[in-house]
Amino acid sequence: MTKRKPKISVIVPVYNVEKYLRECLDSLANQTLKSIEVIMVNDGSEDNSGLIMDEYSSKYDNFYSYHKENGGLGHARNYGVQYARGEFIAFVDSDDYLSLDAYKKMYQLASENQTDIVVGNVKRFNSTKVYGSGLHKKVFSDTIPKTHITKNNELIYDTTAWNKIFRREFWMKNDFKFPEGMLYEDLPVTIPAHYKAESVSVLGDFIYFWRAREAGDKSITQQRNDLVNLTDRLKALDLVDSFFNNAKIKGELKDLKDYKALSLDIPLYLNILDTADSEYIQIFMTKVSSYLKTISDETFRKLNAIDRA
The missing domain is CATH 1.20.58 (Methane Monooxygenase Hydroxylase; Chain G, domain 1)
Incomplete structure (x- = not known):
């Protein structure tokens, strides 16, 4: 806790993703913005995910492992927030990954415009291809340095938590918490956050890669x-x-x-x-x-x- 406060705290809930976890954590370990901390929360995994987490926390000084009983994605995210020290908070799903300059670009846009939230563009991918996200295409036609959902109504389609950084002071002031014990916990947080923010910056660059699970390995939301x-x-x-x-x-x-x-x-x-x-x-x-x-x-x-x- 004596270390300098990081620019971004990245919270990674982990549950039974040993097949994908290294790709996710490598994309965080190799970010061009070095002033980040990675808070990994093992949500009662039954595979080797917890061991992989511990491997990364041993290898990297800015990676931290926390292990708890299974409580679902919303609970794991809320649990991780209590350990966040950064100027901004971010969430990453443990089967996805980011471009290596994602947080550098997002932090720079936030700093230049003093916005509460920065949202970045998204691609989907599977084992054979990378393609556009239908959910996000209405939002990210271009970079918009400073806007708001009341000015840019299409932000109503920007409902995912993981393509964003949130100013920590803004997050704590509004006491945002993900609903626990349910799926689609992003929606009741991201839309109110968009509305309550003083302003939001939109980054048109593709920074987040959202995995589409394939036959036999579909996520619950699929x-x-x-x-x-x-x-x-x-x-x-x-x-x-x-x-x-x-x-x-x-x-x-x-x-x-x-x-x-x-x-x-x-x-x-x-x-x-x-x-x-x-x-x-x-x-x-x-x-x-x-x-x-x-x-x-x-x-x-x-x-x-x-x-x-």
Whole structure:
């Protein structure tokens, strides 16, 4: 704790990722910005992930290993934040990796513009190719030094925690915490953070590489036909809706938030109903029907005809 405060604290939750972990940690060890600390949180892994973590913390002075019982991704991230000393906080999923100049570019943009959050562009990848992220393409057409979600409404699509750095003072002031015990825990944090920030910088460069797991090794969030996947996605949308209601956010931003849910989030589950069981279908129909009652006619009419049907 006597070491100089790092510029960025990077929190890496780790759970059963021995196949991918070294690629992730190597991308952090070789960052061109050297003033970072890497806080690795072993969330009760049952493979060799914990041993790999300890190997890196032994090799690198700025890597730290913490081991705890399994509590899920949200809990592991929250657990790691308590050890963060940096000027900024970042999160990285342990099966992904970053470009080697990612944090140098992001920190420089944050410092030049005194922004609370910097968001960076994303690529997807698997064992055979690297390709664009459909989720992020609406946001990252260019670098924008200083903006806000109320000025650049497309930031409503920037819902992932791991392509960002957050000013630590801003994070602590707002007491941000990831929901625990559920999937899609990013949504209820990133959207309120975007709104509460004084300003946000958008980096058009590709800095984060998001793994698409393949057949036989799909992540939980890729298993759309799982009932928990459905109910947690809808719960995350409800939490975002509650924030909008409590903050009394209306107008174009609310309409775009609703349009995103109808055009992007819900169709992921609608389109697999032909293979779902009766319980899944019943929950989908009940919850989505209730949600549709909150949507304005104007927003609904913006959907493609097939989606409205």
